[in-house]
Amino acid sequence: MASRCVASTFSPPVHSFAPRTSMATVGLLSCPLNTLKTQSIARSFSILSLSASRKPLTKSLLVRSVATPAEGVAVFDDMVSGTDRKYYMLGGKGGVGKTSCAASLAVKFANNGHPTLVVSTDPAHSLSDSFAQDLTGGTLVPVEGPDAPLFALEINPxxxxxxxxxxxxxxxxxxxxxxxxxxxxxxxxxxxxxxxxxxxxxxxxxxxxxxxxxxxxxxxxxxxxxxxxxxxxxxxxxxxxxxxxxxxxxxxxxxxxxxxxxxxxxxxxxxxxxxxxxxxxxxxxxxxxxxxxxxxxxxxxxLFRDTDSTEFVIVTIPTVMAVSESSRLHASLKKENVPVKSLIVNQILPPSVSDCKFCAMKRKDQMRALDMIRGDPELSSLTLIQAPLVDVEIRGVPALRFLGDIIWK
Ligand SMILES: Nc1ncnc2c1ncn2[C@@H]1O[C@H](COP(=O)(O)OP(=O)(O)OP(=O)(O)O)[C@@H](O)[C@H]1O
Structure with a gap:
């Protein structure tokens, strides 16, 4: 009988995310026999430098690579240090998770004591949806939930x-x-x-x-x-x-x-x-x-070119199309002297001991895209941040905190 994917049975209602400690109950896409615990996945998905190895990624290698914590590549430490104002711009192809990554970074900054402003300049705003709060109106609106002040601004271009x-x-x-x-x-x-x-x-x-x-x-x-x-x-x-x-x-x-x-x-x-x-x-x-x-x-x-205060973070997903677009984006940003250090590859299937047919195919496809990143002259120099595909929609501050703790280390 063909195996079939199932989502985790726990699917929390939008506003019911409990504080950080219980966030492990948010599920990750899994196959029937796969009983991976979210916390171990959160630990195993980490930041790794693409320049570390040139070998093609096999499944076992990926599991091994991502199972290694982000020792030595402290991306977030660098981002969070200092009290001078810093700007982070998250960009990439449509629908790859820019808003989720930007909102999770803003929450993480605020929870680390930085008064933070998150701004959407995308005419099709989704900050309100991401935070599950009404942030419309074109003015600064306080976001409820984080430890330090976090404000959001959806500009109507x-x-x-x-x-x-x-x-x-x-x-x-x-x-x-x-x-x-x-x-x-x-x-x-x-x-x-x-x-x-x-x-x-x-x-x-x-x-x-x-x-x-x-x-x-x-x-x-x-x-x-x-x-x-x-x-x-x-x-x-x-x-x-x-x-x-x-x-x-x-x-x-x-x-x-x-x-x-x-x-x-x-x-x-x-x-x-x-x-x-x-x-x-x-x-x-x-x-x-x-x-x-x-x-x-x-x-x-x-502002876009100020290496002291600004960083552009490219967000992508592990598909050939998205990776190709990210490569072109980085080439253009480089040409324009816009500082870029990191590349987030979002929505990666979490490690699994047994895959259904669909997941096995999907994982192979994602491996190819990750390989492509490794070999891409534009992208291979960037620090790679891998973010897993989770099986519930990331909405609301607790969920964003959960995602932020996985991505930003
Ligand atoms: N790691 C993830 N796991 C599961 N779902 C995700 C993940 N990242 C993003 N999503 C979902 O994918 C959808 C698109 O995400 P998001 O709005 O952040 O993308 P975007 O790049 O900002 O889109 P747009 O280009 O339309 O503004 C949302 O429903 C979001 O919850």
Whole structure:
């Protein structure tokens, strides 16, 4: 008879996770004969350096490798040490577990005494779902449960962009033409077409929303009120957005920079014309807003590249597609000088003494993907963090604490 997978019989209701000690009751996917205890799996899934061995991973080797605790590779110790503010950005392909990993890291920071802010800049927010608390509203909302203050912020990128865009819509006009007219540059609007400012304002390039969202967070954090936060964790939008976001500041810098320079150059001429014809002074709003946006984008760019305060953590799953995408992501991040040290491989089947047919196939597939990571020139230098597939949905602070204790060591 074909063997069949079963989930652990214990499936706790959403809000009923008991504190840490009883979290071992959260199950891991298992086969009928497999009676592995969650705690031993939690111990055996650990962080191992990919550069340690070049041998292909066989099943027994994997079990042996993951059974070795994360001695010597103290990723979390490094992350948690110091009271200077640090930023962690978690990114990767859609659906791999970015939110779960980001939320679990935020909980772990808070439980280690860091006042922490976790921010979602993904237009499709799932922080509220992950924490099982209503964190919507675009402002800082306290998360109930952790030992030290933990706040969450779900930024509505469209709303943030709209605020910026409204400056160019005054007087009933639309987009760039109005903006240019407002500065006395209407006749140049067409010639400036290649600067793509029109596109920027009317149909913004992908990535602008997220960049504005992040710049909004920077704004928040610059104020005294939020100076308490020593750890900021970003749950970013899927890979494509991140890559576009990285190249965006340069694009904006060039476009806005050119526009503002041009404006300066002919400012004296236009003011002479205006004084002759008795026109009002040109509206400074739009130009100022653009200039401020440009400055903030530069700050976002600097933040992403600051090796002292920032780290980008790539999250993936053991499939060929996800690994390939992670490899491309790391190549791009490297090219842009964004610091990356670790790669989380999430949803790995836990060790098992006996597999059903389905699990055996799946495990083989995952082994191949892990092998691929080992041999990948982009990924093999990163510290690998393996996270098991658990058989209940990770929701709520206790569950996130449980996951965090497995992942972040
Ligand atoms: N290790 C795991 N074991 C079991 N389920 C998991 C694990 N990690 C994540 N999940 C589940 O997978 C789903 C997707 O996770 P999550 O929302 O964290 O992914 P994401 O990468 O942020 O997705 P998106 O790209 O849509 O924002 C959720 O239902 C989550 O509970």
């Amino acid at each position: 469209e709303k943030a962009r709209e605020e910026f865009r409204s400056a160019t819509k005054k007087n009933g006009g639309t987009g760039v033409k109005d903006f240019m007219d407002g500065m006395g540059l209407g006749m140049l609007a067409e010639q400036l077409g290649e600067l793509k400012l029109g596109e920027l304002l009317d149909t913004p390039p992908p990535g602008l929303d997220e960049a504005i969202a992040i710049s909004k967070v920077i704004q928040f954090l610059e104020s005294q009120e939020y100076s308490m936060f020593t750890r900021i964790v970003f749950d970013t939008a899927p890979t494509g957005h991140t890559l576009r976001l990285l190249s965006l500041p340069d694009f904006l810098d060039a476009s806005i920079g050119k526009i503002l320079k041009l404006r300066q150059k002919i400012a004296s001429a236009t003011s002479a014309i205006k004084s002759v014809f008795g026109q009002e002074e040109a509206r400074p709003d739009a130009a100022d807003k653009l200039e401020r946006l440009r400055e903030r984008m530069i700050k976002v760019r600097e």
